[in-house]
Every structure is written in C-alpha cells, then in structure tokens.
Amino acid sequence: MRTVTIADVAKHAGVAVSTVSYVLSGKRAISATTSQRVMRSVRALGYHPNAGARALASKRSNVIALVLPLRAGMHLPVLMQFATSVVTTARQFDHDVLLMTADEGPDGLRRVAASALVDGLVLMDVEIHDPRVPLLRELEEPSVLIGFPADASGLTCVDLDFAQAGAICAEHLASLGHREIALLGAPNVVYQRGTGYAERTMEGFAEAGREHGATAIARPCEESFDEVCAAVKALLEEHPGLSGIVVHNEAAVGHVLGALRVLGRRVPEEVSVVAICPDDVAERASPPLTSVLIPAADVGHQAVRLLMAKLEGGAVPDATLLPPRLTIRQSTTAPGPVPPLANSATAPTKG
Amino acid sequence: MRTVTIADVAKHAGVAVSTVSYVLSGKRAISATTSQRVMRSVRALGYHPNAGARALASKRSNVIALVLPLRAGMHLPVLMQFATSVVTTARQFDHDVLLMTADEGPDGLRRVAASALVDGLVLMDVEIHDPRVPLLRELEEPSVLIGFPADASGLTCVDLDFAQAGAICAEHLASLGHREIALLGAPNVVYQRGTGYAERTMEGFAEAGREHGATAIARPCEESFDEVCAAVKALLEEHPGLSGIVVHNEAAVGHVLGALRVLGRRVPEEVSVVAICPDDVAERASPPLTSVLIPAADVGHQAVRLLMAKLEGGAVPDATLLPPRLTIRQSTTAPGPVPPLANSATAPTKG
DNA sequence: GCACACCGTCGAAGCGCTTCGATACGCCTG
DNA sequence: CAGGCGTATCGAAGCGCTTCGACGGTGTGC
Numbered sequence: 001m002r003t004v005t006i007a008d009v010a011k012h013a014g015v016a017v018s019t020v021s022y023v024l025s026g027k028r029a030i031s032a033t034t035s036q037r038v039m040r041s042v043r044a045l046g047y048h049p050n051a052g053a054r055a056l057a058s059k060r061s062n063v064i065a066l067v068l069p070l071r072a073g074m075h076l077p078v079l080m081q082f083a084t085s086v087v088t089t090a091r092q093f094d095h096d097v098l099l100m101t102a103d104e105g106p107d108g109l110r111r112v113a114a115s116a117l118v119d120g121l122v123l124m125d126v127e128i129h130d131p132r133v134p135l136l137r138e139l140e141e142p143s144v145l146i147g148f149p150a151d152a153s154g155l156t157c158v159d160l161d162f163a164q165a166g167a168i169c170a171e172h173l174a175s176l177g178h179r180e181i182a183l184l185g186a187p188n189v190v191y192q193r194g195t196g197y198a199e200r201t202m203e204g205f206a207e208a209g210r211e212h213g214a215t216a217i218a219r220p221c222e223e224s225f226d227e228v229c230a231a232v233k234a235l236l237e238e239h240p241g242l243s244g245i246v247v248h249n250e251a252a253v254g255h256v257l258g259a260l261r262v263l264g265r266r267v268p269e270e271v272s273v274v275a276i277c278p279d280d281v282a283e284r285a286s287p288p289l290t291s292v293l294i295p296a297a298d299v300g301h302q303a304v305r306l307l308m309a310k311l312e313g314g315a316v317p318d319a320t321l322l323p324p325r326l327t328i329r330q331s332t333t334a335p336g337p338v339p340p341l342a343n344s345a346t347a348p349t350k351g
Numbered sequence: 352m353r354t355v356t357i358a359d360v361a362k363h364a365g366v367a368v369s370t371v372s373y374v375l376s377g378k379r380a381i382s383a384t385t386s387q388r389v390m391r392s393v394r395a396l397g398y399h400p401n402a403g404a405r406a407l408a409s410k411r412s413n414v415i416a417l418v419l420p421l422r423a424g425m426h427l428p429v430l431m432q433f434a435t436s437v438v439t440t441a442r443q444f445d446h447d448v449l450l451m452t453a454d455e456g457p458d459g460l461r462r463v464a465a466s467a468l469v470d471g472l473v474l475m476d477v478e479i480h481d482p483r484v485p486l487l488r489e490l491e492e493p494s495v496l497i498g499f500p501a502d503a504s505g506l507t508c509v510d511l512d513f514a515q516a517g518a519i520c521a522e523h524l525a526s527l528g529h530r531e532i533a534l535l536g537a538p539n540v541v542y543q544r545g546t547g548y549a550e551r552t553m554e555g556f557a558e559a560g561r562e563h564g565a566t567a568i569a570r571p572c573e574e575s576f577d578e579v580c581a582a583v584k585a586l587l588e589e590h591p592g593l594s595g596i597v598v599h600n601e602a603a604v605g606h607v608l609g610a611l612r613v614l615g616r617r618v619p620e621e622v623s624v625v626a627i628c629p630d631d632v633a634e635r636a637s638p639p640l641t642s643v644l645i646p647a648a649d650v651g652h653q654a655v656r657l658l659m660a661k662l663e664g665g666a667v668p669d670a671t672l673l674p675p676r677l678t679i680r681q682s683t684t685a686p687g688p689v690p691p692l693a694n695s696a697t698a699p700t701k702g
Numbered sequence: 703g704c705a706c707a708c709c710g711t712c713g714a715a716g717c718g719c720t721t722c723g724a725t726a727c728g729c730c731t732g
Numbered sequence: 733c734a735g736g737c738g739t740a741t742c743g744a745a746g747c748g749c750t751t752c753g754a755c756g757g758t759g760t761g762c
Contacts, residue, residue: 048465053748055403225637286576404718
C-alpha cells in the first residue's frame with residue numbers, strides 16, 4: 001500500500017494540489033463546498049501529510065526539542081512530570097517533542113538546530129552555571145529555560161517561585177504560633193553545584209521567618225535514613241524550642257518522619273512538619289503531610305506556551321514565576337502550651 | 352546567516368553535489384583525496400544536512416518514537432531511566448527520539464507512522480491487555496515493546512525477567528535458612544489492571560519458594576504508611592514463623608522498614624528484608640537493603656538495539672528477557688535460633 | 703455598459719537532499 | 733592498438749509539500 005500523498009487527495013477531490021494545501025493550512029480562503037469535498041477525500045484516503053516534505057517546503061518542522069540535563073539521579077519523578085506536560089501541551093499546538101539528553105554536549109544542540117530538526121528548544125532543569133546557556137545565546141534558536149541561570153538576560157525562563165514556596169512554609173508555621181522553625185533542604189552537593197532553586201527556597205524561608213519574628217534555621221540534608229536521623233536529632237538538641245520542620249527533599253521526607261518516630265516526637269503534637277514535595281508523597285505519609293506542591297505540569301505547560309509564542313514572533317516576558325500552593329493536611333498544628341523538654345540538657349535563653 | 356546547504360559544500364570543495372552526498376553517506380566509493388577535500392569543506396562551513404530534505408529524499412527520518420503509557424502515577428523514576436537510555440542508545444545509532452504519550456490515543460501512533468515522522472516505535476511499559484498492541488499489528492511499522500502483552504506473537508518484546516527476580520529473592524532467603532517468607536507487591540489496582548510484571552514476580556517468588564521447601568506467601572501492598580504498617584503487622588501475626596520479607600514496591604520500601612521499626616522487629620536480626628528496587632533507594636535505607644536491581648538502562652538499550660536491527664531488515668528474537676541482579680547488603684541474614692516474640696509497639700532503642 | 707476590484711482556484715517553481723544512470727578516464731587484455 | 737572493464741565523479745530527476753503569481757469569473761461603482 002503506497003502511502004497517500006497530497007496529489008492523491010487532489011485527484012480524488014478533483015482539485016489542484018495547492019487547493020488541498022490551502023484547505024489544510026487555512027492560509028487562503030477556500031469556498032465551503034470545495035473545502036468540504038477536500039476534507040471528505042482526506043478522510044476517505046486516510047491522508048497524513050509527509051512530515052519531511054512539509055518541513056522542507058515550509059521551513060518549519062513542527063517539532064520542539066526537550067533537553068534534559070546531563071547529570072542523572074536528580075529529581076526523576078518531577079522531571080517526568082515536566083516531560084509529559086511538555087508533550088501534552090506541545091500536541092495542543094500541533095507540535096511533537098524530540099527528547100534529548102545533554103550528554104551529546106553542545107554539539108547535540110547545534111546539530112538539531114542546524115539540521116532544522118526542531119523549531120525551538122525547551123531546556124529542563126537549568127542551573128546557575130549551566131553550560132548549555134552560553135551555547136544557547138550563540139545559537140539564536142527560539143528557546144525557553146526551566147530554571148534560572150546566573151545571567152538570564154535575553155533569555156526566557158520559567159520556574160516555580162521557590163522563594164515563595166519557602167516563605168509560605170515559614171509563614172504557615174509562624175502563623176500557627178511556632179517561634180523556632182527549621183528547613184531541611186537538599187543534600188550538600190546540590191548547593192555546591194549551584195542549583196538555584198534549593199538556595200532560593202532557603203532564602204525565602206529565612207526571610208519570611210525573620211519577618212514573622214521567628215527563628216528560622218536552614219541547612220542541607222543528606223538522604224540516607226541514618227544521616228537524616230542524626231540530622232534531626234542534632235537539630236532538636238541544638239534548638240530545644242524547635243517546634244516546626246520544613247522538608248524540601250523528596251527522598252528524605254519519609255526518613256524525617258521515621259526519625260521523629262524513633263526519637264519519640266509525635267507529629268504534629270510535638271513537632272509540626274511541612275514538606276515541599278508532590279502530593280502523592282505527602283498523602284502517603286503518616287500522618288498525611290501539610291505540603292507545598294511543585295506544579296511541574298504547570299511549568300511544562302507554560303514553557304511550551306511561551307515557546308510557541310516566540311515561534312509566532314510574539315514578545316514574551318523574560319521571567320515567569322509560578323506560584324506554589326500550600327495544602328494543609330494533618331502534620332501541622334499550633335505548638336503545645338509548653339514546649340516539651342524531652343531530653344534536653346540546656347534551657348533556651350531566648351523567647 | 353543563511354544556512355549552509357550541500358550545494359555550498361560542493362561549490363566550496365569544487366565537486367558535484369552528489370559527490371558530497373556520497374562522501375557523507377559512504378554509499379559509493381570516493382577517492383581518499385576527494386573525500387578529504389569534501390570533509391574539510393564540511394567542517395569549514397559547519398555544514399549539517401537538513402533533516403527534512405534528507406527524510407524526504409531517503410524515506411528515512413532517522414527518528415524513532417518512544418511511546419509512554421497513558422496512565423500517570425506509575426513508576427516514574429524507572430520510566431525516566433528507560434527513557435534516557437533509549438535516547439542515549441538511539442544516538443549511538445545516529446537516530447533521535449520523539450517522545451509521545453499515549454493520551455493522543457491510537458491516532459497518535461497512526462499519525463507519526465503515516466507522516467513518516469519516525470522510522471520505528473518503542474512502546475514502554477506494555478501491559479497484558481494493552482490497547483496499543485492491536486493497533487501496532489495493523490500499522491506494520493517496525494516496533495519493539497518493553498513489557499509483554501497477553502498475545503505477543505509476531506511482536507518483539509523486551510523486559511526484565513521478573514519471574515527470575517522473584518525467584519532470586521526467594522532463593523536467597525531460603526538458602527539463608529528462612530522457612531517462611533512473604534512478598535509484598537504492588538498495590539491491588541496494579542494487579543487488577545493486568546500489569547504482567549507484578550504477577551510474574553509473584554509467580555516466580557512462589558514457585559522458587561516451593562522448590563526450596565519454604566512457605567511463600569505473596570500479597571499486594573498499598574503505599575501509604577498506615578496501610579503498609581497494618582499489612583506488615585497482620586502478616587507477622589498470621590505467620591509467627593515468618594522471618595523474611597521481599598518488597599516489590601518502590602514507594603512502600605521505606606514504609607515497610609518504618610513499620611518494622613514501629614513493631615519492634617529488628618532488621619535483619621529478627622526479620623530479613625529484600626527489596627526489588629533501584630540501588631539508590633536500597634542504599635539510602637537503614638540498614639542498607641539487600642536488593643534486586645531492575646536494569647532499566649539495559650532494557651532501554653536492548654530495545655533500541657533490536658529496533659535498529661529490524662530497521663536494517665535483520666531478524667530478531669521475539670522475546671528478550673534480561674537477568675536481574677542481586678546485591679547483598681545488610682538487611683538479610685540467617686534467621687535467629689529462636690524466633691523472638693515481639694515486645695510490643697513502642698519506641699525501639701537504636702544503637 | 704465599462705473599468706476595476708476581489709474572490710476562489712490553479713500551475714509551477716522551488717525547498718535540500720538521495721539516487722540512478724551516464725560519462726570520462728586510465729588500465730588491462732589480446 | 734582497439735576493445736573492454738572498473739573506478740571516480742557528475743548531472744538530473746524526483747521525494748511531497750508550500751507558496752507565489754496568474755487567471756477567470758462575478759460583483760460593484762460610475
């Protein structure tokens with residue numbers, strides 16, 4: 001069965017090839033009757049335009065690239081959510097998505113751009129000092145970044161507003177009456193790498209804590225159970241008045257709860273816990289966690305929307321920050337009337 | 352800067368367009384001197400062949416589709432590993448990867464196939480009764496499935512050998528001397544959906560247990576901490592002699608350990624635990640878990656290799672099963688001389 | 703009733719590449 | 733030295749589509 005071409009459709013409908021093209025693209029007015037006849041032939045023959053030919057003639061491939069970061073082992077589930085929402089949104093704009101990893105290096109981007117394989121790029125999980133960014137500038141291919149590099153001038157960036165996410169957590173705890181709160185973040189290596197979002201969360205948390213007159217401690221957090229356990233224990237010993245913990249580390253969330261259980265601190269009666277993580281992780285915990293959701297799907301959606309706007313030649317904002325959303329569940333409550341002095345040796349001096 | 356075409360290269364090198372093409376494709380013999388001259392021009396001009404034109408003329412797009420399953424919320428991390436290994440491997444064969452979700456339905460597959468956007472398909476996470484399979488048969492587009500449908504005749508399928516994974520776990524425990532062992536699997540809904548791998552693991556586990564003269568219980572397992580806790584408690588009460596647990600549920604692994612901690616059962620002294628999960632999850636637990644690794648990267652690699660072979664017209668085996676790998680860590684040991692009767696559920700002492 | 707504009711459609715010229723003969727040249731053979 | 737062969741290269745014909753300019757036919761203004 002030879003594949004159906006536009007010429008077949010034209011013949012079947014008794015019109016010129018160009019007429020079929022115009023019916024399909026809508027770039028010129030075609031009478032309703034002709035249009036219907038053509039569409040009937042399209043359906044009857046099961047016509048699908050050849051992508052290569054279309055790309056060649058129109059200089060648009062209707063494909064965008066989705067570029068994953070090089071390093072593996074990062075927030076895989078969230079990346080996946082990004083990816084699927086990018087695909088779904090792209091389809092709504094009649095585009096497909098080419099999946100690329102950065103391990104081909106800059107040449108990979110150069111290649112797809114120069115070969116006209118794609119019309120634009122979405123770069124996921126951009127870091128402060130991302131090697132892909134300089135290349136992007138030189139490439140002059142329409143692009144959107146998910147995340148913020150150090151110098152974002154002239155680039156279009158989208159991300160969750162992590163500072164606000166941190167702030168919301170601090171505010172929530174402060175407004176419940178907690179005076180001493182802590183944030184457990186990503187592993188140390190993440191901060192050393194200069195992954196903007198981790199730092200921004202900490203800063204937002206610290207600042208909001210300060211504004212609300214609470215003592216706000218923020219520190220990195222490793223991901224093994226034993227290390228989490230030690231970290232939580234140390235935290236509680238060093239800060240006997242501590243009554244609220246924010247966890248911004250998906251892998252450590254469960255371990256923090258386990259640690260508190262081992263240490264005999266009840267949640268939320270003795271310690272309130274807020275997580276920044278996907279909803280399913282929060283719901284699966286015991287007790288279900290008050291959490292701030294990272295709207296991965298929204299981010300992907302916005303990224304594609306912006307890219308499409310750029311492809312149409314429209315002007316788009318340089319930076320788009322998406323608001324986080326707090327869901328209150330059962331792991332946070334007002335602190336008890338008396339701070340429980342479990343095993344602490346030293347008494348706090350400040351109130 | 353107009354994009355560089357093959358004609359530019361030909362002119363720059365002082366040869367015919369076709370000669371450049373033959374140098375690049377190697378489909379006809381070209382003298383070493385000419386070949387070098389052409390290659391020098393290619394580099395000097397930074398030439399990249401136009402993908403659309405190439406596809407149009409050669410009827411090969413050098414792109415394969417990677418089709419994700421529709422339903423969300425599945426084993427995201429593992430899917431991601433598949434995906435990256437598929438991309439990496441495809442690049443080694445000079446192909447790119449188009450990412451598709453199944454939520455466009457069958458029409459999506461039809462579209463990419465008919466439009467010649469892709470040369471072949473890799474379907475991820477195929478289920479027993481996968482709606483994509485019948486379509487695939489009608490499409491006659493080269494394809495490889497990851498996972499096994501009920502009727503795999505005439506299809507090329509790759510997967511981890513889950514039956515063997517289950518069996519290895521049972522054998523490991525039995526050979527340590529455990530006489531009564533249990534498998535906690537995926538949530539109930541997964542079995543109802545007919546997701547082959549979950550059942551195959553259970554079967555392999557049960558059979559191997561039987562062969563080694565051990566009592567082997569297998570049951571589904573939900574993913575919230577409280578449900579896991581209840582399940583583990585019930586299991587231990589119903590089977591007082593139980594001394595080994597296999598967990599085939601990434602989300603529940605941490606919860607099972609937490610439950611045992613709450614129930615006061617030490618791992619591995621009183622209960623040995625084996626997980627079927629990625630290494631990082633196993634390593635992060637306390638104690639680090641003896642585990643069977645799902646070789647996601649291998650599976651993706653093999654899938655692409657097979658697809659490429661089919662594209663070259665080669666014959667390939669219908670079914671490819673990849674062997675699982677057991678890594679012994681600190682969560683399994685021989686059962687104690689006397690199954691210790693649990694003291695009740697209070698905070699255990701951890702040293 | 704004539705010039706003009708406009709609408710709907712057509713024909714043809716590419717887009718940049720691959721590939722199929724054809725060609726030119728040197729070399730071997732008889 | 734003619735004939736034949738193999739090798740390296742060329743020229744041209746598409747691949748299936750988009751798009752531009754052209755062209756009848758109808759409607760409008762004067």
